[in-house]
Amino acid sequence: MYRYDEFDHRLVTERVEQFRGQVARRLSGELSEDEFKPLRLMNGVYLQLHAYMLRIAVPYGTLSSRQLRKLADIARKYDKGYGHFTTRQNLQLNWPALQDIPALLEELASVEMHCIQTSGNCIRNVTSDHYAGAAAGEVEDPRIVSEIIRQWSTFHPEFSFLPRKFKIAVSGTEHDRAAIKVHDIGIQILKNAAGEIGYEIWVGGGLGRTPMIGKKIGDFIRREDLLAYLEATLRVYNMQGRRDNLYKSRIKILVHEIGAGEMKKLVEEEFAEVKARGALQLPDIEVERIKAYFAAPAFETLPDATPELDAAIARDPKFADWVKASVTAHKQPGYAIVNISLKPIGKPPGDATSDQMDVVADVAEKYAFSEIRVAHEQNLCLANVRKKDLYEVWKALDAAELATPNVGLITDQIACPGLDYCNLANARSISIAERISERFADLKLQHDIGRLHINTSGCINACGHHHVGHIGILGVDKKGVEYYQVTLGGAADETAAVGDIVGPAFTEGEIVDAVDTIVKTYLGIRKEGEIFLDTYRRVGVEPFKEKLYAAH
Amino acid sequence: MQLIKNGKFVADEWTHVADDEPLPEGPVIVSYQRWLKEQNVLLARETPIGVQLKSGEEPKLIADHLDRLAVVALEFPAYRNGRAYSYARLLRERYDYKGEVRAVGAVLRDQFYFLVRCGFDALEVRDNITPEIFAESIGTFTHPYQPSTDGAEPVMSLRQRLAAGATVRKNELADR
Numbered sequence: 001m002y003r004y005d006e007f008d009h010r011l012v013t014e015r016v017e018q019f020r021g022q023v024a025r026r027l028s029g030e031l032s033e034d035e036f037k038p039l040r041l042m043n044g045v046y047l048q049l050h051a052y053m054l055r056i057a058v059p060y061g062t063l064s065s066r067q068l069r070k071l072a073d074i075a076r077k078y079d080k081g082y083g084h085f086t087t088r089q090n091l092q093l094n095w096p097a098l099q100d101i102p103a104l105l106e107e108l109a110s111v112e113m114h115c116i117q118t119s120g121n122c123i124r125n126v127t128s129d130h131y132a133g134a135a136a137g138e139v140e141d142p143r144i145v146s147e148i149i150r151q152w153s154t155f156h157p158e159f160s161f162l163p164r165k166f167k168i169a170v171s172g173t174e175h176d177r178a179a180i181k182v183h184d185i186g187i188q189i190l191k192n193a194a195g196e197i198g199y200e201i202w203v204g205g206g207l208g209r210t211p212m213i214g215k216k217i218g219d220f221i222r223r224e225d226l227l228a229y230l231e232a233t234l235r236v237y238n239m240q241g242r243r244d245n246l247y248k249s250r251i252k253i254l255v256h257e258i259g260a261g262e263m264k265k266l267v268e269e270e271f272a273e274v275k276a277r278g279a280l281q282l283p284d285i286e287v288e289r290i291k292a293y294f295a296a297p298a299f300e301t302l303p304d305a306t307p308e309l310d311a312a313i314a315r316d317p318k319f320a321d322w323v324k325a326s327v328t329a330h331k332q333p334g335y336a337i338v339n340i341s342l343k344p345i346g347k348p349p350g351d352a353t354s355d356q357m358d359v360v361a362d363v364a365e366k367y368a369f370s371e372i373r374v375a376h377e378q379n380l381c382l383a384n385v386r387k388k389d390l391y392e393v394w395k396a397l398d399a400a401e402l403a404t405p406n407v408g409l410i411t412d413q414i415a416c417p418g419l420d421y422c423n424l425a426n427a428r429s430i431s432i433a434e435r436i437s438e439r440f441a442d443l444k445l446q447h448d449i450g451r452l453h454i455n456t457s458g459c460i461n462a463c464g465h466h467h468v469g470h471i472g473i474l475g476v477d478k479k480g481v482e483y484y485q486v487t488l489g490g491a492a493d494e495t496a497a498v499g500d501i502v503g504p505a506f507t508e509g510e511i512v513d514a515v516d517t518i519v520k521t522y523l524g525i526r527k528e529g530e531i532f533l534d535t536y537r538r539v540g541v542e543p544f545k546e547k548l549y550a551a552h
Numbered sequence: 553m554q555l556i557k558n559g560k561f562v563a564d565e566w567t568h569v570a571d572d573e574p575l576p577e578g579p580v581i582v583s584y585q586r587w588l589k590e591q592n593v594l595l596a597r598e599t600p601i602g603v604q605l606k607s608g609e610e611p612k613l614i615a616d617h618l619d620r621l622a623v624v625a626l627e628f629p630a631y632r633n634g635r636a637y638s639y640a641r642l643l644r645e646r647y648d649y650k651g652e653v654r655a656v657g658a659v660l661r662d663q664f665y666f667l668v669r670c671g672f673d674a675l676e677v678r679d680n681i682t683p684e685i686f687a688e689s690i691g692t693f694t695h696p697y698q699p700s701t702d703g704a705e706p707v708m709s710l711r712q713r714l715a716a717g718a719t720v721r722k723n724e725l726a727d728r
Contacts, residue, residue: 007695007707018692022662038631039662121632151697151707157669158641158700161634227698238638239610273646279699285715286708 001064001371002147002293004112011154012109015116019043020102027099042160044118045101049423054093054101055118056108060128060146060170061089061374065361068372070111072357078104083357085342085350087414087465088167089127089374090118094421116154121162123153123234127169129177130375133294134383136331139189140197141294142172145226148282148290152227159234163241163249166234167206174494179376181205181214181496182468184251185233190220197223203233203263204255207462211498212252215260217267223287225271228280232270236263297369297384302334306387321443322394322405336387338368340380340397341404341412345441348430349415350378359400367393377453378414379407409446410454410519411437414465418458418475419482425458427475427482427508432456435512440519449519452532455490468492470533471518472499473511484511488518488544489536500541503549514548521547556675556686557652564676566602566623568656581625581654584609587617595620604656607635611642618649623674628657637670644671644701664689671701 004012019039026036033047040046044055056071063071071091075083078100079093086092096104108114118125126149128142129135149168153159159166169183180186186202198220205214221229237251240258255263274280313320328337340360343349352360360380364372367389368382375381385393397403406412413436416422418429433456440446455469459476466472472487484506487499506514519532521544526535536544555564569580575594581602587594594601602623603614614621624643626636636655643649654674655667667675668690677686699706 005711007710010694011697011707014693021688121634154697155666155693156698157666157696158637159634160666161632161637161663235638235641239635243607243633243635277645283708283712285712289711289715 001062002059002143002290008112008151009109012112012114012116015043015114016102016105016109019105023098023102038120041120042117042122043105044115045098046119047423048094048421050421051095052098052101053421054096054104054115055086056091056093056113056115057118057125058089058091058113058374059150060126060132060143061130061376062132062143063372063374064111065365065370065372067111067113068357068361068364070107070113072354072361074104074107075357076354081355082351082353084348084417085352085374085378085380087376087378087463088125089130089376090125091374092417094417119165120160121164121166122160123149123156123162123166123168126150126153127167127178127183127376129171129173130373130381131177131328131337131383132172132373133296134330134332134335134337135173135175135177136329137174138172138331139191140172141291142170142178142187142189143294144287144291145187145189145199146170147293148227148287149230152230152280156234158231159238162234162238163243164246164251166237166251168230176492176494176496177376179465179468179492179496181494182207182211182465182492183214185230186214187226192220199223199226199229201229201233203267204252204260205496206250206252207465207467208250209247209460209462210250210253210256211462211467212256213496213498214252215255215263217260217264224282224284225275227282228274229267229271231280232274233267235270235274236266240266296332297371299332299335299384300386302386302388304333304387306334309387309390312391316391318398318405319391319394321447322398322403323390324447325405325407325409326403327390330384332384334387336385336390338382338385338390338393339375339407340382340402341407342379342402343406343412343437344401344404345406345411345437346434349413349433352380356400356402359396359402363393363396377412379412405443406446408451408453410440410449410452411446413437413454413456414469415456416458416463418456418464422458422463424461425475426460426477427458427484429456429458429464429473429475432473432475432484432508432511436515439512439516449523450531452519454515465492466490467498468496469499470536471515473515476505478505482508484508484514486511486514486518486548488541489533491533502541503545517547518544553676554679554681556677556681558673559686559690561683561686568604568625579622581623584613587614602652602654605636605639607633611639611647615647618643618647618651621651623652623654624649625654625656626672628655628659628663631658631660631663633658637666640667640670640672641701661685661689665692669696669700669702669704 025031046053084092126146169178169180170187171178172189182205188200201218202214373381415429415433419425456473457464457466468490474485490499579600600622604625
């Protein structure tokens with residue numbers, strides 16, 4: 001894991017002091033709420049329906065046990081003893097008091113954490129693959145370049161007042177778990193024939209009210225040029241992005257309006273100039289310095305076959321179910337990747353109590369090199385676990401209700417906070433997700449259905465990523481009544497696609513039955529080996545439409 | 553309104569002149585449109601000339617005129633509109649402009665640090681801004697992560713020098 005040096009420490013500490021001053025000015029009345037707003041938004045503090053909400057950055061989704069214990073502590077001390085992990089790999093606290101936030105930030109700084117650029121119209125916390133360093137076929141650990149970008153983008157003087165927020169995601173494997181094509185900039189790490197590292201650049205992806213899949217504008221940007229290329233792209237956006245309409249101000253609209261070809265041309269012209277100055281050329285020595293922090297942990301040499309694991313699977317069906325859903329192959333023989341579901345049946349997706357965070361921190365310390373990942377699907381992950389320890393890991397997680405065996409299955413849903421918390425929402429999303437998970441609680445049925453992502457957003461801003469759910473649900477408000485619009489066939493991986501609207505919206509009473517009808521239709525027409533998305537791509541929307549609206 | 557020039561509160565010798573106002577004595581700042589129309593009249597006065605660019609008027613419009621301009625004023629129509637940060641960097645880095653680059657409009661205390669880093673040497677600020685507030689704002693962060701127009705040595709370069717065993721004096725690190 002990356003560790004702060006004196007420069008990183010100093011900057012974060014200075015930020016705490018700056019924000020302490022800003023909060024003091026607000027509390028004394030020197031700043032009005034209006035004047036305070038842009039300042040708090042630069043530091044992840046939102047004003048929600050009931051209280052302030054604080055968003056804590058988890059850079060590229062990696063946490064140490066020490067950091068997770070601190071988050072547990074903070075949630076206990078300054079909040080109601082739980083936190084919410086988000087689709088951007090961050091942690092949100094829903095009830096902190098404004099006057100406590102400076103002290104809270106100081107505690108975060110003590111474990112090398114912060115809330116910098118988790119909101120506001122700036123370059124947001126960089127996100128990445130939660131299997132980084134553990135996945136087979138990885139070109140390079142994506143956290144190396146993510147950390148380089150984190151530093152370059154922190155308090156960037158030119159890009160702190162962009163037209164709109166700006167999100168960058170990085171993937172180091174061909175199979176994209178970081179959803180890079182639905183980000184403002186997506187970076188795919190590549191290796192050329194000469195064995196050199198370079199980057200494919202996708203620009204202008206995004207969800208919200210105008211969902212777009214990113215366009216490729218860079219085929220192979222050399223490592224030393226990456227920051228110059230990013231600076232050029234951001235400069236084009238900062239100068240030409242629309243500022244007249246909040247809903248047309250993301251880079252995806254600029255790319256859409258001028259075309260990907262023109263965007264590529266503008267970026268390349270600017271890049272040539274920035275590169276010529278040389279100031280942003282990335283020195284090898286800095287790359288190597290950061291790379292060293294992400295060196296593989298001290299893996300033991302083990303055989304991949306693990307008889308004690310096989311025996312435990314044979315003897316304990318509950319454990320077997322969990323292994324089937326939660327455990328994934330690791331590149332190192334004898335090791336496995338463990339996904340921890342934060343989607344217990346009938347509970348809000350992504351929530352974890354302080355006690356649960358402590359348990360995960362302990363398990364990670366004992367069995368996973370003290371390292372935890374946050375997945376954009378709002379789950380946690382232990383990336384490096386010995387296969388022979390899996391049974392013990394499962395027992396510890398299960399005792400803390402952290403072993404729901406549903407990762408990747410229909411009840412492993414993404415949902416935004418919705419109308420229960422958010423002042424932008426038109427409809428509830430958590431309660432819909434809860435009811436869907438209750439409907440499909442039967443594990444045998446879930447495994448029969450197979451991999452199926454249901455994403456729910458409580459409004460058009462799409463924080464629940466409904467456009468890229470295999471089944472997407474969007475809450476809308478029609479004359480004070482909550483309705484739910486359904487899309488099918490979305491995907492966020494390397495085959496990224498925006499889902500198709502299936503037809504008229506459903507009422508709150510109808511929506512769970514509608515999902516049930518969609519699933520039953522799929523089960524009736526799927527071919528051997530297909531998951532829902534495969535079937536949908538083969539047959540299209542019509543068979544689903546027919547069943548859904550037949551009775552209407 | 554007060555003027556901060558190179559970190560000092562100074563009297564402003566310049567007059568902003570609206571497009572429909574007659575030109576007063578002394579140095580004036582006019583709009584880009586007026587500069588285009590009345591270039592000859594303005595040059596004949598033989599007093600320094602400043603041109604103000606609105607958000608959307610990119611510096612390349614005046615790239616060939618910069619040798620005749622003592623001030624380029626960049627307008628912030630709202631603090632949220634950050635286009636002029638890029639404009640200032642282009643003036644300094646692309647067009648090598650050595651005259652005054654002035655921030656006008658919605659210029660708030662929490663922007664000073666970013667403005668100075670992007671090459672603004674003159675800021676028109678509200679009357680409640682004191683030298684203490686200015687010093688606090690621009691002194692918030694000791695070492696920046698990224699290179700910019702101000703020439704401050706970025707952390708990456710400091711690390712390299714430290715790693716290379718060069719003597720980076722403690723007070724040099726702290727002062728910058």
